[in-house]
Amino acid sequence: MKKPILFAIAVAVVLSLLLVLRGQSLDLDSLRTALDQLESWQEAHRWTLVLLFFVIYVAVAALSLPLAVWLTLAGGALFGFWQGLLIVSFASALGATLAFLAARYLLRDWVRKRLGSRAEAIDKGMRRDGPFYLFSLRLIPIIPFFAVNLLMGLTPIRALTFYLVSQVGMLAGTAVYVNAGTQLARLDSLSGIVSPPLLLSFALLGIFPWIANWLLTMFKRRKVYASWSRPETFDRNLIVIGGGAAGLVSAYIAAATKAKVTLVEAHKMGGDCLNYGCVPSKALIKSAKQAHHMRHADHFGLEAVAPRIPFARVMARVHQVIADIAPHDSIERYTDLGVEVLQGYARLLDPWTVEITLNDGTTQRLTTRAIIIATGAQPFVPPLPGIEDVGYLTSDTLWDRLKNRDEAPGRMVVLGGGPIGTELAQSFARLGSQVTQVEMSPRLMMKEDADVSAIVQTALEADGVNVLTGHKALSCGVTDGEKWIEVEEEGGETRKIFFDELIAAVGRAPRLKGFGLEDLGIRIDRVVETNEYLETLYPNILAAGDVAGPFQFTHTAGHQAWFAAVNALFGNVKRFKADYRVIPWATFSDPEVARVGLSESEAREKGIPVEVTRYGIDDLDRAIADGAARGFVKVLTPPGKDRILGVTIVGEHAGDLIAEFVLAMKHGLGLNKILGTIHIYPTMAEANKFAAGEWRRAHVNPRALAIVQRYHAWRRG
Template identity: 75%
Template sequence: MKKPVLLVAILALIATGLVILRNYSLDLDSVRAHLDALQTWRQSNAWTLFALFFLAYVTVTALSLPVALWMTLGAGALFGFWQGLLLASFASAIGASLAFLAARYLLRNWVRAKLGERAATIDTGLKRDGAFYLFTLRLIPIVPFFAINLIMGLSPMRVTTFWLVSQAGMLAGTAVYVNAGTQLAQIDSLSEIVSPALLLSFALLGIFPWIARMFVNILRRRKAYARWKRPAGFDRNLIVIGAGAAGLVSSYIAAATKAKVTLVESGKMGGDCLNYGCVPSKALIKSAKLAHRMHQADHYGLEPVTPQIPFAKVIGRVHRVIANIAPHDSVERYTELGVEVIRGHAKIIDPWTVEITQGDGGRRRLTSRAIIIATGAEPFVPPLPGIEDVGYLTSDTLWEVLRDRPEAPRRLVVLGGGPIGCELAQSFARLGSQVTQVEMASRIMLREDEEVSELVKASLERDGVNLLTNHKAVACGTSDEGKWIEVEHAGETRRIAFDDIIVAVGRKPRLTGFGLEELGIKAERVVETNDYLETLFPNILAAGDVAGPYQFTHVAGHQAWFASVNALFGWIRRFKVDYRVVPWATFTDPEVARVGLSEAEAREKGIAYEVTRYDIGDLDRAIADGAAHGFVKVLTRPGKDRILGVTITGEHAGDLIAEFVLAMKHGLGLNKILGTIHIYPTLAEANKYAAGEWRRAHVNPRLLALLEKIHDWRRK
C-alpha cells in the first residue's frame, strides 16, 4: 500500500499548491510587488532568504507546479545574475531529479507491465541514446518541463546521468530567464522575454545536437571509408553473397525494382533450407509419420501393419522432394527474373568490390554500390575428443552419407536436444533405428515451457527413443566392438555403443573467407549490424543466419526485405528491421509452435500475465482424426484480451499459430478471434475456443446476476 498512499499524498500536495496559486495573481505587477517586499527582508536575512528560496524552487519543480518561470525571474531579481543563475540552475535540476525518482518509484513498473515486450525495446534505445535525447529536450524550453521528468523516470537512465545532463541542458534557458529577472523593472510584458525570435533560437539550439550527431556519423563513415578508393562508377546496384533464403529474397526484390543485381553462390542454390534442413527433414518426418500410422492402424479401426522400410527408397524420396522444389530456387528461374547468377566463391575486397573465384579457377571482380552478406550457417561440431575419428553426421551431411543404405542406422546416437535433434531422433526411431538421444541440459527444447518439453519427451520415449537428459558427452572413440560415446551423469561415466552419430547441438554462422576480417567488419558470433542491418560500412549489409538473432528461414526472408530495400533505397529512407512478432515451430509429433512470450519468459521478465488454456482433446475434428492431444495456451494482459504470447502443441500446430501471429502483428485481441467465423469441423476452431475460454473467464458475475433477474421478470 506504500505506493498508492505516496501517490495520493503527492497528488494532494500538487492540488493544494494549485489551489493556493489560484488566489494569487501571476502577472508582472504582482510579482514585482512580492519581490519588493522580499528585497526589504533580504537586507537583514540574505542567506536565510537564499536558502528558503532555494527550497521553494526545489519544491515547485519537484511537484511540477506551473510557476518555475516566475521563480527563475525572481531569482535574477533578488540575487543578481550569477547568484540567481547558481540558485535556479541547481534548484531546478534537483527538483527535476526528485520528480524523476518519484515517477520511477511510483509508475515505472506499472507502465512497463502495460508496455510488455515493447518496454525492453524502449529501454534498449534509451540506454544507448537516452542522455542525448534528454539533453536535446532540455535545450528547448517549450517542451513541458514536468513531462520530461516523468518520461525519463520511466527509463533505465541513472539518476546521476539525469541530473548532470539536466544541469547542462537547462543552463542556457535558465540564464536567459535569470538575466531577464535582473531587468524585471524595465520589462512591460513577458513577450519581451519569450519572443518568437527567442523561441526560434532555442528550437535551433535543440536541433543543433541532432545536426552535430549527423555530422559525427558522416565523419565516422568517412573514417571507415578513408583507406579505400571509391570507384568512379559501379558495375552493379547490388551484389548478394549467398543463395539461401535471405540471398534469394534480396535478389528477387532487387530485380523486381529493376536494379542490376548479381547473386553469387559457391554451393547449391536454395542454401541450407532446401538442400540440408527444412525441406529434407520434413520429407523424412512425413515418411516416418506414415510408418508410425501403419503401426497404429488399429487406432483408426484398421488392422495394424508392420511396415517394410526400404531405407534407400525413403532417402530417395527425400532427394526427389528436394529436386521437385529446386526449380523454385534455380539459376534458370532467377536468371529469368533478371538476376545475374554467378557460381563461385565471393570475397569482399573493398567496400564496393567483390572478387569471385569461379569453379575453373578464374577470377572476376565486380563493383557494386551495395553488398548484402547472406552466407547462412552450418552445423556446430563441439571439440569432443575423438569426434573426428567416428565419422560423425550432421544435418548437412546425413542425406548424402545415408543415401544408399538399405536400412536405417541400427544403433543411432543423436547428440543434442534442440528442435533438430528431437525431430531427427523421433523420425529415425519410427523408421526402425535404436535411438539414444543425449542432452546435457536438464530437459529437451529449453526454449519452450517445461510442460511442452515433457509432452515432447513422453512422445519421443513412446516411439522408442532412449532419452538421456543431464548427460554430458565426454569423448568418442572406436574399439574392437565398434564405435562408442562416453557420457557423464551425476559424476559417473558410461559408454554407449553406436553405428552412427548425428551431431545436432546448434548451428554457427559462416563468417570466414569472405573478406570481413580484412575490412574490419566485426563478426564474432554473427556479423555485427545496426537496426538497419548495416555493418561498419553502411553500403554493406547482412541478412539471415549470418546476421542473427534468429536462425529461421522465415526470419531470413523477413530480414532480406529490409536489407535489400535499405541497400537500394536507403539514400531516400531507411527502415529498421522489425522483430516484434517472430513465430517458430518444431515439427516433432506432436508439433510445437510458438509466437511471443512463453510462460517461463514472462516470469523471468517480471511481466504480469494471465494464462488461458484450451485442451485440443475436446475438439471435434481432433477426436475424429485420432489427434485428440495437445493444447492451445495463450498469455494475455491481466483482465485484457491483448495477446502476449501463444504456444500450441498438437497436429498442425505450425499452421494453427498463423492466426495468432496475424492478431499480434496487427494488435487484434482474443475478442476479435472469438468474433471470427471458423469452419466446422476444423482444427482451427481450437483458436476460437481458446478465445472463448478467455471470454468465459472474464464475464462479469454481477452482470450475469442482473440478466438472470431480467429474464425472470420477463417470464412473469
C-alpha cells in the same frame, strides 16, 4: 505506503494547489505589486528571502505547478541578473529532478507493464541517446517544463545525468527570463520576452548535439575507410554472397527496386533450407507419419498393417520434392527477375571490391556500393575422439549418403536433443530404424518448457526411440567392424552403444571463413558482428540470416534480408533497425511444437510476472475426431491483462495455429479480440479461441455476476 495511494495523494495535492491558484490573478501587474510589498522586508532579511525563494521554487518545480515563469521573473527582479540566475538555475534543476524521481518511483513500473517488450527497445534507445533527447527538449520552450520531467522519469536515464543535462540545458532559457525580470518595470507582456528569432536560436541550439553526433558518426566512418582506396565508379549497386533464404530475398528486393545486383552462390541455389533442411526433412517427416498411420490404422476403425518401407523410394520422394520446389529458387528465375547470378566463391578484397572465383576456375572482380554477407550455417560436429572414424552423418549429408539404401539403417544413434535431432530421431524410428537419441541436457528441447519436453519425449518413446537425456558423449570408435559411441550417465557410469549410422545433430555453426572478413577487420566470433541496422564495421557491408544471428530460422533470415537490403541500398537516405519483437518458430515433431514470445521458464528466469492460461487440446472436437487429442495451448499474459506476452502450442498443426497469435502480438491485439473472432467449427484453430475463453472465464468479476444473478431473479418475479 503503497504506490497507488501515494500517487493519489500527490495528484490530490497538486489539484488542490491548482484550484487555489485558479482564483489568483497571474499577470505582470500582480507580480509587480507583490514584489513592491516585499521591497522593505527584503532589505532587512535578504538571505532569509533567498533561502525562502529557493525552497519555494524547488517545491513549485517538483509539484509541476504552472508558476515557474513568474518565479523566474521574480528572481531577476529581486536579486538581479547574476544572483537571480544562480538561484533559479539550481532551484529549477533540483525541483525538476525531484519531479523526475517521483515519476520514476510512482509511475515507471506501471508504464513498463503497459509497454511490455516495447519498453526494452525504448530503454536501449534512451541509454544511448537519452542525454541528447533531454538537452533538445530543455531548449524548446513550447514543450512544458513539467512534461519533460515526468516523461524522463519513465525512462532508464540516470538521475545524475538528468540533473546535469537539465542544469545546462535550461540555463539559456533561464537566463532570458531572469534578464527580463531585471527589466520588469518596462515589460509589457510575456510575449515580448521570447521573440521568434530567439525561439529559432533555441531550436538550433537544441539540435546542435544531434548535428555534432552526426558529424562524429561521419568522422568515425571516414576513419574506418581511411586505409582503403575507394573506387570512383562502381560496377554494381549490391553484391549478395550466398543463395539461401537471406541472400535470395536480398537480391530480389534489389532487383525489384531496379538496382544492379549480383548474387554469388558456390553450391546449390536455395541454400540449406531447400537442399538439406526444411524441405527434405518435412518430406521425410510426412512419409514417416504415413507409415505411423498405417501401423495405427485401428485407431480410425481400419485394420492396422505393418508397412513395407522401400527406403530408397522414400528418399527418392524426398529428392523429388526438392526438385519440384527448386525452380522457385533457381538461377533462371532470379535471372528473369533481373539478378545476375554467378556460381563460385566470393572473397572481399576491400570494402567495395569482391573477387569471385567461378566454378569453372576463372576469376572476376567487381566493385560495388554495398555487400550483403548471407553465407548461412553448416552442421556443427562435436570434436569427439574417433568420430571421424565412424563415418558420421549430418542433416546436410544424410540425404545423399542414404538415398540408395533399400532399407533404413538398422541401428541409428542421433546425437542431439534439439529440434533437428528430435525430428530426425522420430522419423527414422517410424521408418524402421532402431533409434537411440543421446542428449547431454536433462531433457529434450531445452529451449522449451519442461511440460513441452515431457510430451515430446513420451511421443518419441511411443514410436520406439530410446531417449537418453543427461548422457554425455565421450568418444566413438570401431571394434571388430562394429561402430560404437561411448556415453556417460549423470552418475558417472559409462556404456557403449553400437550403431550402423550416427547423425550429429547438435546445432549449426555460421559459415564465417574464407570470405576475407578477417582481413578487413570485421569481427567474427560466433556470428558476424553487426549493429541494429545489420551493418558490420563497414556500414556498406551488411550481414543477414544464420551468419548474423541471433536466430537460425529461414523465416527470420528472410525477415532480416529486407532490412539488410533496404539499408544497403537506401541507408544514405533512411536506415531501419531490424525488428525482432515477434519471432515465432516450430519443431515439426509429432505432436508439433510452436512458440512465439516468452515461455514460462524464460519469464521465471527474467523475473517477469505472468499469468498462465492453458487449454488442453484433448477437449477440442476436431482433435478428437482426427485422433489427435493431445497437447495444449498455453498463453502468457501480464497478471489481470489480456495482452499476449508469449504462446506455446503443442499439438497437431501447431506450426499453423501459432500464426493467429503472431498476428495478435505484432499488432497489439489481446485475447479478448481473439475470443471475439468467429472461428470455423470444427477446426483445430478453435483451440486458440477456447484458450482465450479460458482466460476470460478466469477474469469474470464475481460481484458483477452476483448483480446479474439478482437481476435475473428479479425478472422472474
